[in-house]
Amino acid sequence: MAREVRLESEGATLVAALHGELPSSRAALLCHGANWDASGWGEIPGRFTKRGLAVLALNFRGYDGSSGRTNRNSAPVDVRNAAAWLRSSGAREVALVGASMGGHAVLMASAAVSPESVVAISAPVRALSDGDAKRILGRKLFVCAERDSLGAAAAVTQAFTDAEEPKTLRLFPGREHSKAMFKAKYGEEVLELIAAFVAEGLR
Numbered sequence: 001m002a003r004e005v006r007l008e009s010e011g012a013t014l015v016a017a018l019h020g021e022l023p024s025s026r027a028a029l030l031c032h033g034a035n036w037d038a039s040g041w042g043e044i045p046g047r048f049t050k051r052g053l054a055v056l057a058l059n060f061r062g063y064d065g066s067s068g069r070t071n072r073n074s075a076p077v078d079v080r081n082a083a084a085w086l087r088s089s090g091a092r093e094v095a096l097v098g099a100s101m102g103g104h105a106v107l108m109a110s111a112a113v114s115p116e117s118v119v120a121i122s123a124p125v126r127a128l129s130d131g132d133a134k135r136i137l138g139r140k141l142f143v144c145a146e147r148d149s150l151g152a153a154a155a156v157t158q159a160f161t162d163a164e165e166p167k168t169l170r171l172f173p174g175r176e177h178s179k180a181m182f183k184a185k186y187g188e189e190v191l192e193l194i195a196a197f198v199a200e201g202l203r
Contacts, residue, residue: 002019004018009081009082017045017056019049024052027094028097029086031098031101033103038064048198078105083109095117096113097194099121100122100152106118107132108132110136121178124152124159125152126155128155141197143194145171172186
């Protein structure tokens with residue numbers, strides 16, 4: 001069972017669901033897209049907890065009880081403060097996982113967070129600058145549909161090209177964007193890829 005937690009993020013109070021136990025060797029921070037909230041991860045947190053990770057499914061400001069209103073500038077701030085909360089609560093390492101808007105947020109926040117790993121699902125939708133891509137820290141996994149319905153594949157591929165090693169890119173056949181990838185024909189492969197990547201090397 002998840003428990004609700006509340007944390008402060010520069011003037012906003014964020015609501016999140018904590019799955020698993022802290023302290024932990026590694027915790028995954030799940031960051032949702034613009035058209036859904038933390039509940040949209042469904043059973044996915046369980047794929048992480050069964051591998052020994054704690055999971056915090058974050059509601060960005062303005063979503064499902066979190067105060068304020070999200071924009072492109074506030075979302076990375078929320079990621080940074082949620083990651084800081086995880087570390088202060090006993091997570092030795094933090095993995096950032098985001099889809100669409102949340103994927104852009106984790107990419108932009110990674111330089112400040114210094115995560116163990118970053119997973120960007122259907123993100124970025126719009127191209128990052130070369131400098132922003134090179135500032136992404138940690139092991140990196142970019143996941144996108146080849147014919148992404150929002151046209152994200154080109155920006156995702158460019159971000160992967162510009163990012164520093166270690167990095168991995170996986171493109172899947174289809175048009176699905178963000179959490180729609182999880183229900184696609186290849187959805188099980190995507191979910192297991194992400195969970196295994198985030199848990200890699202965990203002791």
